[in-house]
Amino acid sequence: MKPHHQRVAIGIDFGGTAVKAGLVDETGVVLDRVQAATADICARSAWLDFVGQCLRRFGAGRRRRPAGIGVGVPGFVDFKRGYIYNLTNVPGWTRVPLAGMIRKRFGLSAFVDNDVNAMALGECAYGAGRRFSQAVFATLGTGVGGAVVIDGHLYRGAYSMAGEIGHISINQHGRRTPEGRGGLETYVGNMRFVAVATRALRAGRRSVLRGLVKNDLKRLTPKTIALAAQRGDPLARKIFDTMADCLATAFASVTYLIQPEVIIVGGGVAQSGRVLFDPLRRHLRERLHPFFAERIRVIPAVLGEDAGLIGCAALAFAAPAGTRGGR
Amino acid sequence: MKPHHQRVAIGIDFGGTAVKAGLVDETGVVLDRVQAATADICARSAWLDFVGQCLRRFGAGRRRRPAGIGVGVPGFVDFKRGYIYNLTNVPGWTRVPLAGMIRKRFGLSAFVDNDVNAMALGECAYGAGRRFSQAVFATLGTGVGGAVVIDGHLYRGAYSMAGEIGHISINQHGRRTPEGRGGLETYVGNMRFVAVATRALRAGRRSVLRGLVKNDLKRLTPKTIALAAQRGDPLARKIFDTMADCLATAFASVTYLIQPEVIIVGGGVAQSGRVLFDPLRRHLRERLHPFFAERIRVIPAVLGEDAGLIGCAALAFAAPAGTRGGR
Numbered sequence: 001m002k003p004h005h006q007r008v009a010i011g012i013d014f015g016g017t018a019v020k021a022g023l024v025d026e027t028g029v030v031l032d033r034v035q036a037a038t039a040d041i042c043a044r045s046a047w048l049d050f051v052g053q054c055l056r057r058f059g060a061g062r063r064r065r066p067a068g069i070g071v072g073v074p075g076f077v078d079f080k081r082g083y084i085y086n087l088t089n090v091p092g093w094t095r096v097p098l099a100g101m102i103r104k105r106f107g108l109s110a111f112v113d114n115d116v117n118a119m120a121l122g123e124c125a126y127g128a129g130r131r132f133s134q135a136v137f138a139t140l141g142t143g144v145g146g147a148v149v150i151d152g153h154l155y156r157g158a159y160s161m162a163g164e165i166g167h168i169s170i171n172q173h174g175r176r177t178p179e180g181r182g183g184l185e186t187y188v189g190n191m192r193f194v195a196v197a198t199r200a201l202r203a204g205r206r207s208v209l210r211g212l213v214k215n216d217l218k219r220l221t222p223k224t225i226a227l228a229a230q231r232g233d234p235l236a237r238k239i240f241d242t243m244a245d246c247l248a249t250a251f252a253s254v255t256y257l258i259q260p261e262v263i264i265v266g267g268g269v270a271q272s273g274r275v276l277f278d279p280l281r282r283h284l285r286e287r288l289h290p291f292f293a294e295r296i297r298v299i300p301a302v303l304g305e306d307a308g309l310i311g312c313a314a315l316a317f318a319a320p321a322g323t324r325g326g327r
Numbered sequence: 328m329k330p331h332h333q334r335v336a337i338g339i340d341f342g343g344t345a346v347k348a349g350l351v352d353e354t355g356v357v358l359d360r361v362q363a364a365t366a367d368i369c370a371r372s373a374w375l376d377f378v379g380q381c382l383r384r385f386g387a388g389r390r391r392r393p394a395g396i397g398v399g400v401p402g403f404v405d406f407k408r409g410y411i412y413n414l415t416n417v418p419g420w421t422r423v424p425l426a427g428m429i430r431k432r433f434g435l436s437a438f439v440d441n442d443v444n445a446m447a448l449g450e451c452a453y454g455a456g457r458r459f460s461q462a463v464f465a466t467l468g469t470g471v472g473g474a475v476v477i478d479g480h481l482y483r484g485a486y487s488m489a490g491e492i493g494h495i496s497i498n499q500h501g502r503r504t505p506e507g508r509g510g511l512e513t514y515v516g517n518m519r520f521v522a523v524a525t526r527a528l529r530a531g532r533r534s535v536l537r538g539l540v541k542n543d544l545k546r547l548t549p550k551t552i553a554l555a556a557q558r559g560d561p562l563a564r565k566i567f568d569t570m571a572d573c574l575a576t577a578f579a580s581v582t583y584l585i586q587p588e589v590i591i592v593g594g595g596v597a598q599s600g601r602v603l604f605d606p607l608r609r610h611l612r613e614r615l616h617p618f619f620a621e622r623i624r625v626i627p628a629v630l631g632e633d634a635g636l637i638g639c640a641a642l643a644f645a646a647p648a649g650t651r652g653g654r
Contacts, residue, residue, distance in 0.1 A: 076618060085618070134484065134485040146584075148584065148585060150477060150482065155477065155585065156586075157461065157585055157586025157587065158461040158586050158587055158588040158622065159586060159622050161586050161618060161619065161622075162583075162584065162585050162586040163584065164583040164584065164619075165583070165584065167579075167580075167583040167616070168580040168583055168584060169497065169576050169579055169580050169614070170496065170498075170499045171497075171498055171499055171500075172497045172498055172572070172573065172576040173498075178616055179583075179615070179616045180579050180613075180614040180615060180616075181576075181614060182576075245499070246499065249496050249499040249508075249509075250580075252494075252496055252507050253494075253495040253496050253577075253580055254584060256489075256491040256492070256494040256495055256506075257473075257475065257489065257490065257491065257492065257495060257581060257584060257585070258475060258482065258484055258489050258584070258585065259483075259484025259485050259486060259488050259489040260484065260485055261485040286507075287496070287507040287508060288506070288507060289494070289505055289506045289507075291403055291412070291488060292488065292491075295485065295486050295488075
């Protein structure tokens with residue numbers, strides 16, 4: 001590493017598959033990174049040992065003291081207390097006062113937030129949202145995550161659980177889940193993309209998708225469907241159009257309620273480009289009064305897979321966005 | 328009027344039927360009030376003359392100088408500029424820089440906001456929301472209005488149009504309106520209440536409603552339906568239950584997105600008491616994950632018809648809630 005005079009912080013993106021740690025400077029540049037499989041370090045002590053290794057590798061303490069450690073986790077947290085209620089898909093992480101544990105062991109200030117909040121913070125502080133102070137962030141993956149930025153700060157709601165765009169109901173009598181009925185993510189999750197395409201192909205629908213997966217429907221992914229749509233395949237286009245209208249229904253409700261300047265869409269499917277964004281913008285326009293339609297923008301996230309890491313580090317800088325309390 | 332040492336402000340609740348003006352003190356007490364029929368003073372010059380009369384009657388200038396004039400109007404406004412885009416049901420009020428006109432003529436600071444925002448501000452500063460700093464306000468009338476309070480301030484969104492709860496879509500493929508499809512207020516407006524009851528009665532459904540309106544179905548109002556429900560009438564109860572579930576669908580989405588501490592429900596139908604609030608709370612609980620359900624409260628507004636007047640005055644006090652810019 002070359003000499004560097006910016007302040008730095010450690011971001012830890014704690015995912016269900018991998019734990020990624022990064023040394024990030026105050027302009028959002030990732031200076032160094034380490035990764036481990038979640039399965040290998042999912043015992044709490046092993047997890048903390050991993051953080052210790054990262055700190056040594058990043059030269060924390062010796063060369064320079066980081067502003068703090070920010071952790072993004074896939075589940076419900078109490079940001080103020082740095083407390084994990086429970087994590088989806090990571091056993092043994094229920095009721096964990098993680099920020100306190102990190103502070104005690106490493107003597108650094110620590111912050112714990114929902115992973116999507118962290119991504120949103122990364123995108124808003126250093127990515128697509130840089131120019132906006134009222135923004136909503138949605139990430140399309142297995143489910144649909146979200147976060148709300150108000151006056152340049154991440155808005156966590158009264159009990160730090162706000163931003164659950166995936167549970168916004170778009171059909172009152174839709175499918176029941178533990179989160180309610182007809183939630184957005186029951187319509188637009190990755191599995192749903194694949195399921196809809198598989199069903200159509202099994203029913204004999206012609207499509208370039210068949211060729212793309214060499215007739216093995218198990219190999220269908222949202223990415224292959226995006227590729228087919230980009231080539232003009234009518235089935236794939238129709239699937240994107242249907243998904244886009246579901247997203248537009250929820251985004252219209254979001255716009256009527258809090259009228260952000262921009263809705264930033266991230267996650268794998270958001271990298272599909274115009275095959276997603278063209279119908280999404282069109283349907284949203286159709287679903288809004290012109291006063292609202294003229295003023296709302298929908299743009300793709302730009303930080304890609306680093307958004308989480310960078311956002312976690314941003315939690316630790318006393319940045320304009322999102323670091324009230326906790327220190 | 329007895330001597331009074333509080334600061335005062337003038338609130339003007341500019342409705343489609345009546346224009347109500349009030350002298351309000353800083354504790355939210357209405358000290359004096361005047362009312363005129365909107366039809367009689369709807370020319371702009373007549374409207375300003377009415378304000379002049381109110382100022383003289385309230386002793387503004389002579390005895391004490393009010394903190395300012397706050398006006399609530401039924402339509403779209405730009406709060407920062409004190410500018411009316413257009414008013415629903417009041418002809419001739421399109422593109423009116425009202426705050427500037429008031430300032431110029433009377434030399435007082437002036438604020439113009441949407442009437443529901445003003446009601447919400449009144450309820451939040453002086454009514455049911457006094458103890459809360461994260462609140463959402465919904466008012467049930469001909470349509471469904473709403474407002475959002477964040478960190479104790481009215482949140483107007485990026486372009487001062489936020490809070491349109493009535494346009495939140497609860498059914499993606501619902502009825503089309505200029506505001507989109509399946510908006511909440513297409514299901515729970517006053518007319519809808521009456522239409523559903525009328526249809527059921529015409530179809531021969533037994534109900535105490537018949538007696539309450541002496542068999543003249545044209546006399547059905549939301550109030551008679553509430554009365555019947557309070558007496559245990561199954562048809563009226565069913566109507567309230569259906570409406571409550573529609574409200575709950577939108578309120579669940581609101582809760583997932585911004586997680587307020589409380590949702591305050593005002594307007595005529597909200598005065599029905601438990602026949603509305605019992606099913607509303609039950610359906611909302613069913614539509615939320617327990618983490619959210621345990622933390623959200625739904626309570627009735629308490630200021631009644633004065634909420635607007637008091638809230639308009641609150642706009643003019645440099646109160647904690649809602650008076651950024653404009654002065």
